[in-house]
Amino acid sequence: MPTQTIEALVEGGKASAAPPLGPALGPLGINVGQIVAEINKKTALFSGMQVPIKVHVDTATKDFSVTVGTPPASALVKKEAGIEKGSSNPLMDKVADLRIEQIIKIAKMKDTQLLGKGLKSKIKEILGTCNSMGILVEGKPAVDVVKMVNEGSFAEEIRTEKTELTAAELKELETERKKLAEEIERRREEFLAKAKAIIEAMAGKPRGEIKAKLVEAAVPTKIIDELLPAATAAAPGEAGKPGAAPGAAQPAAAEKKEEKGKK
DSSP: OOOEEEEEEEETTTOSTTTTTHHHHHHTTHHHHHHHHHHHHHGGTTTTTTEEEEEEETTOOEEEEEEEOOOHHHHHHHHHOOOSSSSSSSTTOOOEEEHHHHHHHHHHHHGGGSSSSSHHHHHHHHHHHHHOOOOOOOEEEEHHHHHHHHHHHHHHHHHHHHOOOHHHHHHHHHHHHHHHHHHHHHHHHHHHHHHHHHHHHHTSOHHHHHEEEEHHOOOOOOOOOOOSOOOOOOTTTTTTSSOOTTTTTHHHHHHHHHHHHHH
């Protein structure tokens, strides 16, 4: 039987018979309103997000089916957390806190695209994503929450597939996110001060030796790279000036020293 597929990008839960769907589905002689209702039902959880959908229509029987694509789990986690990116140092820096209801919501969004056979298993997959992004769940490291789920915690929320939070709970999460951001900035300032003191104390020593001392002091790699750029050949006339890479050669001085040694 001939089947035609219509692809479109719609806002979650807000598809309509207006373009692009209406003009594409109308000529097929099917109930556009019925299809739109099915699309909105399947994309309701993606409110505020653009979702790719496909409508498969049997042009002979007018039967149809709707399939919904989903963004990566990490993108859904970031949207729920209200952040633009995960932590660059997830073991130390936590960038947001989510509730178990939000994890359930994301697991349901991804549904068939996850490996787990049941909702509980899919929830643990999303928790794994949170762990790698430096996102807390219920105020705890996500890896600890996986253990809690295994031990039966949140059984009622999982059984009822609870996904909604109150306005007060959402406000609490926003306050916590700001607090976590302030803690990250405070730690960054502490590491910057420590690193600058080490670099100043070791001025003139080889870059590798300075870097080893910074690593020993547990200064994050990102800050080391920021304060101690990789050594590069200095441009003519630049060697020895402020900002030159530690250990950069000074050609003119070296030549004079060599000439003096020959005399």
